[in-house]
Amino acid sequence: MKKISFVGVCLVSASMAFAQADRVKDAEHMVKGYTPDYAGALTVIKPALENPETAKNVNAWYIAGKASAGVFEDAYKKIQLQQELTNEQKNAAGKALGEAYKYYLAALPLDSIPDAKGKIKPKKSKDIIKEMVNNYNFLSTAGNLCWETNDGQGAYDVWELYLTLPNNPVLAGKLPQIDLAMAGNMMFIQGIAMLNTKDYQKAMEKFLQASKTPYENENIYVGGIQAAMQIGNNDAVIEFAQKGYDIYGAKNTLFISELINDRIQKKDYAGAHQYVTVALDSVSDASIKAQLLDVLGVVYETEEKYDDALKAFNEAAALDASNAKIFFDLGRILNNQAARIDEKSEDPSKIDPAAMEGYVKAAEAFDRAYQLDENRFSQVPGILYRLYYRLGKGYEDKASYWEKLQ
Secondary structure (H helix, E strand, O other): OOOOOHHHHHHHHHHHHHHHHHHHHHHHHHHHOOOOOHHHHHHHHHHHHHOOOOOOOHHHHHHHHHHHHHHHHHHHHHHHOOOOOOHHHHHHHHHHHHHHHHHHHHHHHHOOOOOOOOOOOOOOHHHHHHHHHHHOOHHHHHHHHHHHOOOHHHHHHHHHHHHHHHHOHHHOOOOOOOOHHHHHHHHHHHHHHHHHOOOHHHHHHHHHHHHOOOOOOOHHHHHHHHHHHHOOOHHHHHHHHHHHHHHHHHHOHHHHHHHHHHHHHOOOHHHHHHHHHHHHHHOOOHHHHHHHHHHHHHHHHHOOOHHHHHHHHHHHHHHOOOOHHHHHHHHHHHHHHHHHHHHOOOOOOOOOHHHHHHHHHHHHHHHHHHHHOOOOOOOHHHHHHHHHHHHOOOOHHHHHHHHHHO
16 A cells, blocks of 8 residues: 655645745735836735635735735826726726735734734834825726726725725724715715616615715615615605605705605695696696696596596697606506497497597597607507407508507
């Protein structure tokens, strides 16, 4: 039986350990050299961070942080000198500064491990903290570089460091105060980034945080509503809608529409009417008034006050002939009214003249809605095919036309 040489195994292990230690030294020389090669140092040091022999070496993580921060610094200097950088280079630089902080934060606990005598003797902590403090304000710029290169997730991650580092106990009192309006802007863009990646929970949380800062942007509340809707959080929808309405009034009808929908769902029709009445009295823009009248029509329709609903929709259409939703709602109320009359007909094969008039007007309104926005109202061809088919003789060509568009 062949004997195993434990001496050989030990020699191999020792040589691997020395190799990893050499990596750390080589990277350190590259960072501290007269002409530092930060990108090269980062390439050299990364394997040492994963190798068990050096993964707990505080200096390895510190050098990785220095190298990564240096990659950002090199790019930033070129930008300051108005030298051209590719989007890829800008994005890599922005992410690099964020990575530097991850390396530094990983290094700090390694510098506080007790020695064989149980004593803690930090060697790098002061230097690490100094680096984090000195580079802190540049995190804002680093996030901008990611955002400008369409890397929303990268921007989110870097700005999250900027926003949360002041709360880190090791940096308490050492970082400058954050400008709250700027922080709000960051949170808002973070929310947009999370909407784009469909992480609606994070998006909602960021819009909520932004809403509590001095930063003003009505899209905070629009985005918040969109995110909250996606995760079915109706309480948050109403919170965003109320805040948006309190600040911007009926300028954006999304806010009041959601508040009215909430009143309708709770069968508080008086409350719904009150919202619309106050809003109508406070705006002069014809298109906004038209939207509010459309909302009023929906309230009346919910109350089964169909004549009042029809009047509101007609007034809305007269104020804004370019709003597809208004014409769709007008078509719906006309069609439903005609159908109610039609149902009472003693002869199902014949259409009551009053119903006929309603169907024709409904068809005109549906057609108008489709011409204005065929993508949003893609269901209209199917509706008009069935409607013209019901109208029968004299409308065969129109029924055929809309059947083909289904």
